[in-house]
Amino acid sequence: MSTAPRGDVPGGGRYGEAVFRPEQAGEGERIDFGALAYDDITMTRLRALGAGPEWRCLDVGAGTGTVSRRLLDEAGVASVLAVDRDVRFLSARHVPGLDVLEADVTATDFAPGQYRLVHARFVLMHLPERDRVITSLAELVAPGGVLVLSDAVDLTSDLTPATPYDVVMRAMWQGLRATIGTDVSWVPSYPQLLHEAGLVPVGAEVHVPPLLPGSPISRFWADTWERSRTAMLATGLVDDAAVDDAVRYLGSDDCAALSAGMLTAWGWKPEAPR
Numbered sequence: 001m002s003t004a005p006r007g008d009v010p011g012g013g014r015y016g017e018a019v020f021r022p023e024q025a026g027e028g029e030r031i032d033f034g035a036l037a038y039d040d041i042t043m044t045r046l047r048a049l050g051a052g053p054e055w056r057c058l059d060v061g062a063g064t065g066t067v068s069r070r071l072l073d074e075a076g077v078a079s080v081l082a083v084d085r086d087v088r089f090l091s092a093r094h095v096p097g098l099d100v101l102e103a104d105v106t107a108t109d110f111a112p113g114q115y116r117l118v119h120a121r122f123v124l125m126h127l128p129e130r131d132r133v134i135t136s137l138a139e140l141v142a143p144g145g146v147l148v149l150s151d152a153v154d155l156t157s158d159l160t161p162a163t164p165y166d167v168v169m170r171a172m173w174q175g176l177r178a179t180i181g182t183d184v185s186w187v188p189s190y191p192q193l194l195h196e197a198g199l200v201p202v203g204a205e206v207h208v209p210p211l212l213p214g215s216p217i218s219r220f221w222a223d224t225w226e227r228s229r230t231a232m233l234a235t236g237l238v239d240d241a242a243v244d245d246a247v248r249y250l251g252s253d254d255c256a257a258l259s260a261g262m263l264t265a266w267g268w269k270p271e272a273p274r
Contacts, residue, residue: 019176019179019180019227019228019231024227027227028064028089029223030220030223030224030227031063031064031089032064032066033216033217033219033220033223034063034122034216034217034220035063035064035066035067035216036216037209037215037216037217037220038121038150038207038209038262039066039067039070041207041262041264042067042119042121042150042264043067043070043071043074043075045148045205045264045266046067046071046075046117046119046148047074047075049117049146049148049266050146051071051075051077051116051117052075052076052077053076053077053078054077054078054116055075055077055078055116055117056077056078056079056081056114056115056116056117056142057071057077057079057080057081057115057116057117057118057119058080058081058083058110058114058115058117058118058119058140059071059080059081059082059083059119059120060083060105060118060119060120060123060137061083061084061085061105061120061121061122061123062082062083062084062090063084063089063090063122064089064090064093065082065089065090065093065098065100067119067121068080068082068090068098069093069095069098071117072095072096072097072098073095077097077117078097079097079098079099080097080098080099081099081100081101081115082098082099082100082101083101083102083103083105083108084102085102085103085104086102087100087101087102105136105137106127106129106132106133106136110140111140112139112140113139113140113141113142113143113269114140114142115140115141115142115145116141116142116144116145116146117141117145117146117148118137118138118140118141118145118146118147118148119147119148119149119150120137120148120149120150121149121150121151121262122150122151122152123151124149124151125151125152125182125183125184125187126180126181126182127181128181130186130193131193131196134147134149134193134194134197135197137149138194138197138198138199138267138269141199141269142269143269143270143271143272144268144269144270144271144272145268145269146199146266146267146268146269147194147197147199147266147267147269148264148265148266149190149194149264149265149266150262150263150264150265151184151187151190151262151263152184152187152260152261152262152263153184153187153188153206153260153261153262153263154169154173154184154185154260155208155258155259155260155261156169156170156258160257160258161257163249163255163256163257164242164245164246164248164249165211165221165246165249165250165255165257166257167237167238167242167246168225168232168238168242168243168246169221169260170237171232171235171237171238171242172224172225172228172231172232174232174235174237175228175231175232175233175234175235176228176231178231178234178235179231179234180231184260187263188263190204190263190265191203191204191265191267194265194266194267195267197267198269198270199267199268199269200267200268200270201267201268202265202266202267202268203265203266203267204263204264204265204266205263205264206261206262206263206264207261207262207264208258208259208260208261208262209259209262210259211250211255211257211258211259212255213250213251213252213253213255214251217259218250218251218255221250221259222247222250222251225243225246225247229243
């Protein structure tokens with residue numbers, strides 16, 4: 001998904017395309033590794049919220065479209081509009097009921113109140129003016145519908161052991177923030193921001209996938225580190241040897257670190273007065 005031009009970080013491009021380039025070999029596979037790690041949790045939550053027949057859905061920053069397709073195939077929703085900054089992965093995997101739109105959801109004029117479900121995962125953490133974006137997304141939800149937001153939460157701290165994984169993750173977050181504006185520090189405030197956008201009631205949960213050798217999340221982080229290596233080295237917190245050591249650590253039985261978690265928060269649009 002594209003960010004608004006005025007929010008671009010110098011050198012980072014739209015949504016950090018200088019780091020995570022859609023045309024780069026293996027980028028679709030990297031996104032799919034993340035989907036394999038989190039899709040089951042996302043779908044369990046969306047179905048628990050009632051996603052099903054007659055629901056019109058908007059999937060923001062849809063990536064390779066795994067959630068969009070599962071909403072159609074498993075939840076049986078009526079339709080899904082999948083929006084992303086670059087739709088090459090969506091267009092290649094089209095299914096009936098799935099409409100694809102290449103657009104900047106922060107700038108495009110969507111009709112308000114049209115979707116029973118508006119879903120955005122791993123999108124807002126990369127965007128500026130986050131309060132405004134949440135308010136704008138809330139306006140797209142139909143009365144009685146729900147806005148669902150998921151983003152990463154960093155579980156490293158000065159008190160966690162300095163494993164090779166933790167050291168490199170801290171450098172990654174700092175490097176991405178400096179180069180493309182990624183900021184996960186505000187993600188725990190989602191429930192309050194949803195409430196301030198007029199959505200009630202709100203709820204939230206956190207999922208932390210295990211870092212097992214060869215697991216999708218371990219492969220996702222290894223690929224992500226490779227793409228963001230230059231930004232990480234620029235922090236001065238790590239060198240190439242440290243990054244390579246962390247990749248080996250992910251593939252070993254000695255890995256006992258916590259992965260970054262995924263916080264999912266949701267809020268309901270009140271029903272229109274009778």
